[in-house]
Amino acid sequence: MPTLSNRFQRFRQASPLSFRLLAWILLFSSAFSLIASAIQIYSDYREDLNQIERHLEVVESGYASSLSKSLWSLDSALLRTQMEGILSLPDIVHLRLRQPDSELVLGDMPRNAKTRSHSFKLTHEGDQSIKLGELTVTADLSRLHLELKRKVGVILATQFLKTFFVSILIIWIFRHFVTRHLSDMADYARKLSLSTASEPLQLQRADTPTNRMDELGQVTDAINQMRERLHEDVKRQERDAAEIRKFSKVIEQSPSSVLICDRQWRIEFANHKFMQLTGYKPESIRGRHPGSLDPSAFNSRENQQLWQSIRLQVQRVGVWQGEVNSTRKNGERFWEQLIVTPIKDNEGNTSGFLILGEDISIRKRYEQQLLRQANYDVLTGLPNRMLALDRLKLALAQAQRERSMVGVMFLDLDNFKHINDTLGHDAGDSLLVEAARRISSCLRGTSTVARLGGDEFLVILPGLPEKESADQVAERILQTFTPPYVLNGQEVFVTTSIGIATFPDDSKNCGTLLQHADAAMYQAKHKGKSAFAHFTPEMTEVSQDRLQMESRLRRALELRELELNFQPIVHTKSGHLCAVEALLRWRNPAMGMVMPDRFIPLAEETGLIIPIGEWVLENACRAAVRWKQISGQDIAISVNVSPRQFRDPSFPEVVMRILAECGLAPELLELEITERLLLDNSIETAEILRELDRAGVRLSVDDFGTGYSALSYLKSYPFDTLKIDKSFVQDVMKEPEDASLVKAIINMAHSLGLRVIAEGVEEEAQTHFLRQEGCDFSQGFFYSHPLPKQDFEEWLRTNERVQA
Numbered sequence: 001m002p003t004l005s006n007r008f009q010r011f012r013q014a015s016p017l018s019f020r021l022l023a024w025i026l027l028f029s030s031a032f033s034l035i036a037s038a039i040q041i042y043s044d045y046r047e048d049l050n051q052i053e054r055h056l057e058v059v060e061s062g063y064a065s066s067l068s069k070s071l072w073s074l075d076s077a078l079l080r081t082q083m084e085g086i087l088s089l090p091d092i093v094h095l096r097l098r099q100p101d102s103e104l105v106l107g108d109m110p111r112n113a114k115t116r117s118h119s120f121k122l123t124h125e126g127d128q129s130i131k132l133g134e135l136t137v138t139a140d141l142s143r144l145h146l147e148l149k150r151k152v153g154v155i156l157a158t159q160f161l162k163t164f165f166v167s168i169l170i171i172w173i174f175r176h177f178v179t180r181h182l183s184d185m186a187d188y189a190r191k192l193s194l195s196t197a198s199e200p201l202q203l204q205r206a207d208t209p210t211n212r213m214d215e216l217g218q219v220t221d222a223i224n225q226m227r228e229r230l231h232e233d234v235k236r237q238e239r240d241a242a243e244i245r246k247f248s249k250v251i252e253q254s255p256s257s258v259l260i261c262d263r264q265w266r267i268e269f270a271n272h273k274f275m276q277l278t279g280y281k282p283e284s285i286r287g288r289h290p291g292s293l294d295p296s297a298f299n300s301r302e303n304q305q306l307w308q309s310i311r312l313q314v315q316r317v318g319v320w321q322g323e324v325n326s327t328r329k330n331g332e333r334f335w336e337q338l339i340v341t342p343i344k345d346n347e348g349n350t351s352g353f354l355i356l357g358e359d360i361s362i363r364k365r366y367e368q369q370l371l372r373q374a375n376y377d378v379l380t381g382l383p384n385r386m387l388a389l390d391r392l393k394l395a396l397a398q399a400q401r402e403r404s405m406v407g408v409m410f411l412d413l414d415n416f417k418h419i420n421d422t423l424g425h426d427a428g429d430s431l432l433v434e435a436a437r438r439i440s441s442c443l444r445g446t447s448t449v450a451r452l453g454g455d456e457f458l459v460i461l462p463g464l465p466e467k468e469s470a471d472q473v474a475e476r477i478l479q480t481f482t483p484p485y486v487l488n489g490q491e492v493f494v495t496t497s498i499g500i501a502t503f504p505d506d507s508k509n510c511g512t513l514l515q516h517a518d519a520a521m522y523q524a525k526h527k528g529k530s531a532f533a534h535f536t537p538e539m540t541e542v543s544q545d546r547l548q549m550e551s552r553l554r555r556a557l558e559l560r561e562l563e564l565n566f567q568p569i570v571h572t573k574s575g576h577l578c579a580v581e582a583l584l585r586w587r588n589p590a591m592g593m594v595m596p597d598r599f600i601p602l603a604e605e606t607g608l609i610i611p612i613g614e615w616v617l618e619n620a621c622r623a624a625v626r627w628k629q630i631s632g633q634d635i636a637i638s639v640n641v642s643p644r645q646f647r648d649p650s651f652p653e654v655v656m657r658i659l660a661e662c663g664l665a666p667e668l669l670e671l672e673i674t675e676r677l678l679l680d681n682s683i684e685t686a687e688i689l690r691e692l693d694r695a696g697v698r699l700s701v702d703d704f705g706t707g708y709s710a711l712s713y714l715k716s717y718p719f720d721t722l723k724i725d726k727s728f729v730q731d732v733m734k735e736p737e738d739a740s741l742v743k744a745i746i747n748m749a750h751s752l753g754l755r756v757i758a759e760g761v762e763e764e765a766q767t768h769f770l771r772q773e774g775c776d777f778s779q780g781f782f783y784s785h786p787l788p789k790q791d792f793e794e795w796l797r798t799n800e801r802v803q804a
């Protein structure tokens with residue numbers, strides 16, 4: 001059990017303020033009480049003293065005359081009796097009567113005690129006053145002093161007790177109403193930390209409006225406000241810290257390399273990806289300029305110009321992006337796509353620069369491979385038709401400027417079909433490779449030899465001084481074909497026939513020149529092979545055909561000779577129908593069924609593609625609306641749009657009008673555009689694409705892989721879908737190179753946010769491959785051939801691929 005002193009100690013430690021207050025109250029109240037009591041006692045004492053003095057005076061007044069009489073009459077017995085009577089009065093202890101000749105003393109004079117004495121004369125009043133004696137009355141003050149001591153004792157004891165209990169009461173009140181709350185506040189403040197900042201301070205008293213208004217309430221309120229601010233600050237700091245941690249992690253784990261530079265372009269931070277990509281450790285490059293990492297390139301003019309232009313563009317435009325050929329620490333070169341932006345502080349001032357990098361080496365490799373594949377013949381390595389036409393256009397433009405001539409030669413190997421059929425395709429391929437080598441050996445560096453397909457070659461001879469100069473080249477080529485070819489260990493003699501057309505004499509138009517060279521080549525073959533012939537106007541029979549076809553095509557629309565076939569596009573994973581491609585056919589009474597490859601180029605050349613294209617669009621949209629009625633399902637329709645159609649400024653308007661007239665949602669129409677369209681990279685093309693995209697119409701790149709094949713271009717346009725050309729798909733199971741290309745195209749298209757359609761799927765194995773590679777949609781004879789309208793509707797009604 002705690003002793004009293006322990007309790008006191010505890011109280012002293014727990015309530016120092018109360019303790020001090022107690023001490024002070026005790027001290028002051030005791031002092032005041034003592035002073036007051038002392039005054040009181042003193043005044044009582046004085047009063048008693050006065051009373052004794054008054055008694056003594058009363059003795060004089062009461063007894064003087066009787067005593068004088070007794071003395072005068074010499075009645076000593078009476079005198080004694082009278083004096084004993086005085087002596088019996090309270091406090092009077094001693095009487096001394098002095099007479100001239102004697103002295104009478106009654107009582108004892110107390111020793112060591114305070115006394116008060118009073119003397120008065122005893123006289124006889126006759127004719128004259130005669131002094132009889134003098135009486136001295138002495139009173140003892142001991143009683144008075146005793147009384148005084150008792151009073152002091154009582155007063156001291158009562159005052160002390162009173163003061164003590166009043167103090168205790170005050171302390172209790174003070175403690176109950178004030179100090180315990182102060183202690184709670186102190187405890188709260190002592191324990192207040194980031195983890196407890198959410199709990200408010202609550203005093204152990206009723207939460208009344210009066211309490212809230214008093215000083216303790218105000219301090220509590222102030223502490224709680226402070227706590228709330230602290231709590232909010234802590235929360236904000238925690239949130240900020242979490243954000244910062246998150247962003248740091250994002251930057252650190254970003255799949256793109258990240259460099260952060262200060263205002264002087266000194267590297268401050270490099271993330272993990274940067275280290276992985278370049279091999280540089282962040283600490284080894286801190287403080288260096290990003291362009292200085294490759295010491296061999298740092299001082300090169302090219303590098304300096306690059307960083308100068310980056311700096312200027314970031315300053316002016318606010319961003320720089322481009323593809324850069326960078327160097328790893330081990331000297332290896334790689335392609336990266338860089339985005340450089342300034343980092344702005346709160347005032348909008350540039351405080352540094354952010355450089356994001358992405359390794360695009362694989363994409364570049366595939367782009368180059370695709371570009372090569374798109375522009376070069378895989379077998380012979382010669383430019384293909386596409387590149388040859390580009391070069392021819394260039395050569396014509398240059399010749400026009402220089403007023404020179406360009407020779408165009410069309411070569412066809414004689415009997416190639418026969419050799420191919422008898423000796424096999426491999427022998428045929430070897431022959432083509434060797435023929436390509438021999439033709440190339442006859443030409444100067446400025447000339448171009450291209451393989452147009454099959455056994456057809458094209459030679460472009462720019463800067464010809466005269467028409468006949470082409471003859472020498474033609475003769476050289478014929479001669480170089482003289483030695484036999486060794487195919488399958490067998491010597492084979494192969495010749496070629498050459499047709500020549502010359503710019504500008506025969507035509508100024510690229511396509512016409514080719515047609516004329518082709519016509520001349522037929523003439524050479526007619527001559528008996530291994531010969532060459534120049535174009536003459538008489539050879540325009542082919543042109544006649546073309547003219548006839550053109551006039552028939554002009555009337556095809558009005559004679560209702562055009563019709564649409566429909567081919568399903570399915571989800572590769574499930575095989576379910578998702579869209580349909582509309583494919584145009586021309587049923588002419590004289591020519592029979594004409595496939596689009598034959599008449600679309602002519603329609604484009606003549607501008608007939610505009611009304612024809614509008615007809616296709618309208619009929620395709622109407623068909624899609626009808627299928628919804630048949631199948632109960634939204635079926636999107638894909639329509640091919642040729643570049644000429646697309647460049648017509650009213651095209652988006654036409655599309656929107658037809659959609660509105662047919663009542664087809666724009667999302668259900670997909671326009672297929674070939675890569676060729678993007679080649680001109682014109683602002684108008686981009687604007688038309690964006691306008692259609694904004695309207696909700698879907699856009700797809702058709703025949704991907706046969707044109708320019710620059711994936712980076714796709715980023716600039718709002719395409720939804722990419723269609724891999726059938727030439728790649730058809731060989732995925734045979735040619736590993738085609739398979740890896742298809743994989744790469746799928747991956748890259750997905751990384752650009754595009755869906756992929758594989759066209760030309762003919763075998764089940766191809767569907768497995770495409771499914772495995774995550775190709776979204778497939779189209780091809782495996783699922784269905786293009787079907788005439790009636791047949792397609794029947795297919796729609798009966799086929800299990802259609803899911804309502």
Ligand SMILES: Nc1nc2c(ncn2[C@@H]2O[C@H](COP(=O)(O)O[C@H]3[C@@H](O)[C@H](n4cnc5c(=O)[nH]c(N)nc54)O[C@@H]3COP(=O)(O)O)[C@@H](O)[C@H]2O)c(=O)[nH]1
Pocket residue numbers: 567581582583584595596597600613616640641642672702703723726759760761762779780781782786
């Ligand atoms: N401007 C317009 N161009 C059009 C229009 N209609 C067609 N075309 C263009 O003509 C190209 C040839 O078309 P077509 O002969 O109809 O050939 C298509 C399919 O029949 C064919 N295909 C489909 N599956 C397979 C298959 O498994 N194997 C195989 N060998 N061929 C197959 O592919 C053509 C589809 O091509 P695409 O448009 O690239 O999807 C055609 O390419 C159009 O460009 C028109 O109305 N306007």
